Amino acid sequence: MRKFFKLLEERIFQGLMILATYGIAVVLFVIIISILIKGLPSLSWEMLSQTPKGGFYFGKEGGILNAIIGSLYLAFGSTLLALLIGLPVALYMNIHLLNRKKLVNTIRFLLDLLWGVPSIVYGAFGFSVMIFLGMRNSLLAGIITITLFIIPIMIRAIDEVLKSVPRGLLEASLSLGSTRSETAYRVFVKQCIPGIITAVLLAFGRGIGDAAAVLFTTGYTDYIPTSLSHPTASLPLAIFFQLSSPVPEVKDRAYASALVLTIIILVISILSRILSRRFQKTKINF
Amino acid sequence: MDNQTKIHIKNLNLHIGKQQILKDINVQIPKNKITVILGPSGCGKTTLLKSLNRLTDIYPDIKVEGSIEIDGQDILKVKKRDVTDIRKKMGLLSQRPYPLPMSIYKNITYGLKISGRRRKRFLNKRVEHYLKQASLWDEVKDRLKDPASALSIGQQQRLCLARGLAVDPEIILADEPTSALDPVSSQAIEEKFVELKERYTIVMVTHVLRQARRIADHVVFMYLGEVVEQGSAEEVFGNPKEERTKAYLRGAFN
Ligand SMILES: Nc1ncnc2c1ncn2[C@@H]1O[C@H](COP(=O)(O)OP(=O)(O)OP(=O)(O)O)[C@@H](O)[C@H]1O
Ligand SMILES: [Mg+2]
Numbered sequence: 001m002r003k004f005f006k007l008l009e010e011r012i013f014q015g016l017m018i019l020a021t022y023g024i025a026v027v028l029f030v031i032i033i034s035i036l037i038k039g040l041p042s043l044s045w046e047m048l049s050q051t052p053k054g055g056f057y058f059g060k061e062g063g064i065l066n067a068i069i070g071s072l073y074l075a076f077g078s079t080l081l082a083l084l085i086g087l088p089v090a091l092y093m094n095i096h097l098l099n100r101k102k103l104v105n106t107i108r109f110l111l112d113l114l115w116g117v118p119s120i121v122y123g124a125f126g127f128s129v130m131i132f133l134g135m136r137n138s139l140l141a142g143i144i145t146i147t148l149f150i151i152p153i154m155i156r157a158i159d160e161v162l163k164s165v166p167r168g169l170l171e172a173s174l175s176l177g178s179t180r181s182e183t184a185y186r187v188f189v190k191q192c193i194p195g196i197i198t199a200v201l202l203a204f205g206r207g208i209g210d211a212a213a214v215l216f217t218t219g220y221t222d223y224i225p226t227s228l229s230h231p232t233a234s235l236p237l238a239i240f241f242q243l244s245s246p247v248p249e250v251k252d253r254a255y256a257s258a259l260v261l262t263i264i265i266l267v268i269s270i271l272s273r274i275l276s277r278r279f280q281k282t283k284i285n286f
Numbered sequence: 287m288d289n290q291t292k293i294h295i296k297n298l299n300l301h302i303g304k305q306q307i308l309k310d311i312n313v314q315i316p317k318n319k320i321t322v323i324l325g326p327s328g329c330g331k332t333t334l335l336k337s338l339n340r341l342t343d344i345y346p347d348i349k350v351e352g353s354i355e356i357d358g359q360d361i362l363k364v365k366k367r368d369v370t371d372i373r374k375k376m377g378l379l380s381q382r383p384y385p386l387p388m389s390i391y392k393n394i395t396y397g398l399k400i401s402g403r404r405r406k407r408f409l410n411k412r413v414e415h416y417l418k419q420a421s422l423w424d425e426v427k428d429r430l431k432d433p434a435s436a437l438s439i440g441q442q443q444r445l446c447l448a449r450g451l452a453v454d455p456e457i458i459l460a461d462e463p464t465s466a467l468d469p470v471s472s473q474a475i476e477e478k479f480v481e482l483k484e485r486y487t488i489v490m491v492t493h494v495l496r497q498a499r500r501i502a503d504h505v506v507f508m509y510l511g512e513v514v515e516q517g518s519a520e521e522v523f524g525n526p527k528e529e530r531t532k533a534y535l536r537g538a539f540n
Binding site: 099100166170174175179187282284 | 336341345371373385388396397434446
């Protein structure tokens with residue numbers, strides 16, 4: 001009888017896992033298919049290669065090049081900035097502050113809180129700072145706001161990887177006479193590159209896909225920005241505006257834009273996978 | 287202090303959290319000799335080696351008291367930012383090998399580059415020299431650019447020895463340096479150590495009694511965080527005074 005229940009339990013949990021796994025796969029599949037079905041027909045070379053025509057950004061003609069370029073600028077700019085700030089912070093927390101467990105755990109807690117704050121709050125914050133400084137909607141304001149929004153993600157994601165580096169590696173490097181900083185940048189970074197790439201990817205994906213952070217800070221324009229102080233378009237907002245149009249053709253273009261956004265993220269993911277695989281070999285598996 | 291003593295440990299007490307790991311350690315380690323630390327597993331041998339190198343600094347709950355004089359300088363009093371200078375005097379081979387996440391070649395040059403040696407010809411020569419010293423050269427000479435992660439554990443252990451020698455230390459701290467090696471490679475390393483003591487002071491932990499008998503000049507026997515007996519190899523092996531040492535040498539604790 002006990003055996004029967006054990007078996008039943010095993011079966012139920014196995015069933016649950018299978019259900020969840022396939023469920024997720026199906027949902028993803030449906031999302032991608034629906035974007036493809038609705039987006040592919042309106043996706044044309046014209047959409048990818050031209051800025052909007054007709055002087056109105058959700059017009060029927062022209063393309064969304066302004067939004068594509070704008071989004072790439074925003075995402076690459078903010079990801080780079082977040083990495084440049086986040087990596088040293090994460091390294092510092094894990095190597096220099098080793099003996100300050102309480103402090104580091106407090107920082108982790110705060111970062112997790114910030115990670116959970118919705119991006120619209122960052123958007124509103126960025127907006128109020130902009131007003132205060134007398135800045136206008138611009139690419140720069142967008143980059144800074146997105147950076148603020150993705151920095152907690154970047155730091156915590158890198159932090160989790162650094163945490164898993166064994167103490168022995170730190171001891172080895174220190175006993176060779178290197179300082180903590182040398183150890184951080186020459187040993188820990190090398191050991192963690194695959195994980196750091198994943199963190200960058202995570203941050204990039206959040207940055208490029210977010211509409212709320214840029215809603216108040218970048219403005220929107222038909223043109224491709226040529227300076228950091230220009231307003232800029234972005235794909236999430238393009239989708240948002242196009243989707244809210246009453247004209248069916250414009251609505252369909254929203255799906256084409258969504259498809260473009262999805263493809264960009266897909267391409268970046270694959271590229272980073274390849275890059276990460278390269279470094280996997282030098283990583284020491286303990 | 288006589289100038290035959292390289293390291294003089296005085297009244298060393300070490301706590302990890304509330305637990306006392308090292309109890310009132312007093313040890314003199316002679317210069318240009320091989321000092322072997324013996325003792326059953328968990329008695330604090332590794333911890334003692336780590337405190338010689340101030341690696342205890344990176345553990346928040348470790349508290350160290352007493353003094354460790356190296357060439358008359360108390361290294362426990364050295365300021366944080368000067369600790370790297372102390373560590374450069376010592377090459378530590380940890381109990382488990384931790385190769386750096388880079389190529390075999392770069393594992394050796396890492397320490398040299400840190401000290402500002404960058405000339406390619408010089409580095410190439412050093413790499414070859416130290417890999418030979420650790421009797422690893424023949425196995426890896428054709429794949430120096432391969433990641434060190436590809437090496438077997440025993441090869442990694444020898445790589446770490448080569449890497450440790452490459453920074454040109456005065457003292458070698460070796461924590462079971464042959465634990466993952468076959469008898470032939472172990473023998474080679476042992477012979478190397480005997481040869482190296484001309485230039486270095488060697489402190490070695492081992493569980494292999496026969497190895498200790500073969501190469502030890504000086505023996506420190508530890509038990510549960512205390513130094514039970516120490517002295518020249520002949521004394522300790524030939525005529526142990528303490529009951530626990532006798533038992534250990536009979537193989538009672540293993
Ligand atoms: N980081 C640590 N935190 C808590 N306790 C520790 C830590 N490192 C060592 N210890 C404890 O200190 C004691 C001595 O450990 P140590 O590693 O020095 O033993 P050992 O003599 O090297 O043993 P072995 O021969 O098995 O390597 C052990 O009881 C161990 O549990
Ligand atoms: Mg040990």
